[in-house]
Amino acid sequence: MLDYHVHSQHSVDAEGDVRDHCRQAVKQGLLDLGFSDHLDFDPRDAGYGFLSLDRYLDDVARCREEYAGRLHVRCGLEVGELHRYWPQVSRVLQKSAGRLDFVIGSVHWYGGTLLGGDRYRALTPRARYAPYFAEVLALVDHGGFQILGHLDLVSRYPIPGSPPVPEEHQEEIRAILGAMLRHGIVPEINVSGIRHGICSFLPPRPVLEWYRELGGNIVALGSDAHGPASVGAMIPQAVRLARDLGFGYLARFERLELSPLPLT
Ligand SMILES: [Zn+2]
Ligand SMILES: [Zn+2]
Incomplete structure (x- = not known):
């Protein structure tokens, strides 16, 4: 039972202090x-300039000590479009050297559009999806992070009556999965779509099957909680899915190093 995608009040769109999350x-x-917690450098993003890095690192370090022997408290960041802001991101990574356990690379913005926003919703399917997958591929090809956040996030915003996204974009998604394997970046099973009753796990099951076919054997788990109540929620279902698909390991990270936990 691991949860490697959790936001606290150090994110602009989340609530609850670090200690409340640990208790849960x-x-x-x-x-x-x-x-x-979110680290964003796109000035249009609500989270731009919000994270106070030292306070965040200190808060998590304090709870790591307090919970020693009961819970491994890991410190990570979910960085938006890391490949577009690498000079700024690498400065943060240097500043947090030895204090960060993992980085999630995510795409929330592409082509000036926020995924799920008004402008996004006005786009045709082709204009929504193809540029999204191109942006994710550019992110993965850049590297510099451990977990790819919610691959196929576009499935959370489906267009009624259009075919499921993964099948329509299999070629692009397979290219992303191949690049992840080459760069040692693991996917997560993000349960937020299920928790909100909008869609399936992210990425959906077929994408995880293709990853297995290509030789992927390690997966991370994430609730994408934005408050203590959702910490660990639906994670047992994600573990069951990982087991059903024959994954051998769950991803754990310490100081940016992978330490896989056998999934028995
Ligand atoms: Zn995200
Ligand atoms: Zn998130």
Whole structure:
């Protein structure tokens, strides 16, 4: 039971202090709790300039000590469009050297459009999806992070009556999965779509099957909680899916190093 995608009040769109999240993680029986507060450099993003890095790192470090022996508290970041802001991101990574356990690379913005926003919703399917997958491929090809956040996030915003996204974009998605394997970047099973009752796991099951076919054997798990109540929620279902698909390991990270946990 691991949860490597959790936002606290250090993210602009989340609530609850780090300690409340830890308390809930212990209640849920988690082994590892990975905080992944937002780091955004796109000036149009609501989270731009919001994160106070030292306060965040200190808060998580304090709870790591407090919960030692009961819960592994990991410190991560979810970085938006890391490949477009690498000079700024690498400065943050240098500043946090030895204090960060993992980085999630995510695409929330592409072509000046926020995924799920008004402008996005006005786009045709082709204009929505193809540029999204191109942006994700550019991110993965850049590297510099450990977990790819919510691959196929576009499935969370389906167009009624159009075919499911993964099947329509299999070629692009397979290219992304191949690049992930080459760069040692693991996918996550992000349960936010299920929790909100909007769609399936992100990425959806067929994408995880293609990843397995290509030789992928390690997967990360993430609730994408934006408050303590959702910490660890639906993670047992994600573990069941990983097991059904024959994954051998769950991803754990310490100081940016992967330490896979066998999935028995
Ligand atoms: Zn995200
Ligand atoms: Zn997130």
